Amino acid sequence: MKRNRKVKILATLGPASSEEAMIQKLHEAGADLFRINMxxxxxxxMRTLIQRIRSVEARCGRPIGILADLQGPKLRVGKFAATKVELKPGQTFTLDNNDAPGDSTRVFLPHPEILESVKAGDRLLIDDGKLALRADKCDGKSIVTTVIAGTSISDRKGVSLPDTLLxxxxxxxxxxxxxxxxxxxxDVDWVALSFVQRPEDLIEVRKIVRGRVGLMAKIEKPQAIEHIEEIIELSDALMVARGDLGVEMPLEAVPGIQKQLIRACRRSGKPVVVATQMLESMISAPVPTRAEVSDVxxxxxxxxxxxxxxxxSASGDYPVEAVSMMASIARTIEREPHYPGVIYAQRPQPEATSADAISLAARQIAETLKLAAIVCYTSSGxxxxxxxxERPQVPILALSPSVQTARRLSVVWGMHCVVTHxxxxxxxMVNRACRIVADEDFGKPGDRVIISAGVPLGTPGATNMLRIAYIGSDGQSGI
Structure with missing residues (x-):
């Protein structure tokens, strides 16, 4: 199944898309990998969804990635005697360790880590920022605050801490x-870690997973931005989780942070996913807003x-239409005359390694000679x-003996992965590359391709060779 676009689509599964037939429709519409929200x-x-995804994968003959998204700490206030209370800006309101029902002066906060971590002057945002509090006094057992903005609070509303390192x-x-x-x-390829604040959070999880899955850090806390270079280094990919990020930081700052994170990941060669409310109106409407199209x-x-x-895609009325629309937007933008120039202007400098030099040379040769494809043999990815x-203008085919590697690369820009010996x-090596390029409909007899690999063959991380070949009439190499 050939995608005529470079950017990948990650679709969340849920009540509207948990059946195998629907998962196949989403994949055929353009979903390259699927998210299971834990x-x-x-x-x-989770196990049922994995089995259904793998059944679709077997029928379609394409590697499909699976991302398990961990919930992370959900911080919420307790309950109120009257379910909801009214507050006024300027009044005092306390969060404490007393589990009695709350009233207009106080409420139970069942998170001792917050009580121990918040300092005077820190902000506490309740219910996605609808209520803003400023901490005045903290003793480890209670937080006395002043209401800065907002007029009400009710049972079990979420708490965000933009100024506090837990x-x-x-x-x-x-x-x-x-x-x-x-x-x-x-059988899961990626795990997303929610509410990352510091590099130590990733170190802890790395010790548990031991390389069995790729680790995707979700950036949704201001503290993560302060340590972003270390977090990128310790993670395998990043997700710009704009929902909670937009609660804990000024909304107008989120677009700039998104650009910053994308460019930082491109410099590091780590995949980056942009998430949250991209086609939000399509939960209940068959077409998106113009602003949402511009966002994608x-x-x-x-x-x-x-x-x-x-x-x-998880619970909306138009999951297939949403995937199709996102794929259509991506294809259209990638054909825009200005697109190559924008991508080129953001291209990072290669690192001083033989592998980077080979990748740079492969792109330059492919674009200069207008080759049909770049083919790279990759065991580890x-x-x-x-x-x-390098974000080349020509297609990239990744040939790997490892189905796990091919699935993990399904999130990576421009990758068309094929599992082969x-x-x-x-x-x-050359004949196999030419044959696969022809079989996958990326080239025809007479077209040329460039092949990168490591010699000795099969040596992980030893990319040290380039070879130009043309596709013969039998699909094999003509050289």
Whole structure:
């Protein structure tokens, strides 16, 4: 199944899209990988969804990635005697460790880590920022605040802490149980870690996963922005999670942060996903707003690896239409006359390594000679990532003996992954590459391709060779 676009589409599964027939429709419409939201999926449902995705994969003959998104710490206030109370700006309101029902002066906060971490002057945002409080006095057992903005608070509303670094780790007990269940399946390709604040959060999870899945850090906290270079280095990919990020930071700052994160990931050669409310109106409407189309287009112009659908595909009325629309926007933008220039202007300088030099040369040769495709043999995925980092104008085919590698690369910009045996010698390597390019409809007899690989063949991380070949009339190499 050939995609006529470079950016990938990540679709969330849910009540509207959990059946196998619907998953296949979403894949055929353009979804390259699927997200299972562990905030809502039980372990049994997760295993069922994985089985259905793999059945679709077997029928379609294309590697499909699976992302399990951990819930992370959900911070909420307790309950009120009257369910909801009215507040006034300027009044005092206390959050404490007393589990009695709340009133207009106080409420239970069942999170000792917040009580221990908040300092005087820190902001507490309730219910996605509808109520803003400023901490005045903190003693580890209660937080006395002043109401800055907002007029009401009700049962179990969420708490955001834009100014506070929590002392507790990022994994909750639920996350640990979910992560164990994900790893036990041995069939999930990516795990997304919610509410990352510091590099130590990733180090803890890395020790648990031990390379069995790719680790995607969700950037939705101001503290993560302060440590972004270290977080990118320790993660395998990033997600710009604009929902919570837009609560904890000024909304007008989010577009600039999105650009910053995309460019930082491109410099590092790490995939980056842009998420949240991209086609929000399509939850209940068959077409998006003009502003939403522009939002998706901006992410494509910036060179994001993937764009994500959340409720649009999980619980909306038009999941297939949402995927089709996102794919159509991406294809159209990538054909814009200005698109290559924008992508080129953002291209990072190659690192001083042989692998980067080879990837740079492959792109330059392919574009100069107008070759049909860049073909890279990759066991671990590193060669594919470096080829994608260059953002070439020609298609990239990643050939790998590992289905796990091919699935993981499904989130990477421009990657068309094919699972194939390792080449036995140089002639087999060239012939196999030409044949696959022709079979996958990226080239025809007489077209030329450029092939990158490592010699000795099958050596991970040893990309050190380029070869130009043309496709013969029998689909084999003509050289």
């Amino acid at each position: 905030s809502h999926a039980s372990h049994d449902m 002392v507790a780790g990022v994994l909750t007990d639920k996350d640990r149980a979910d992560l164990d269940a994900v790893l036990a399946t041995d 287009a901006t992410a494509v112009f910036e060179g994001a690896d993937a764009v994500m659908l959340s409720a649009e 590193t060669t594919g990532l470096r080829a994608s980092r 390792d080449a036995t010698d140089l002639d087999d």
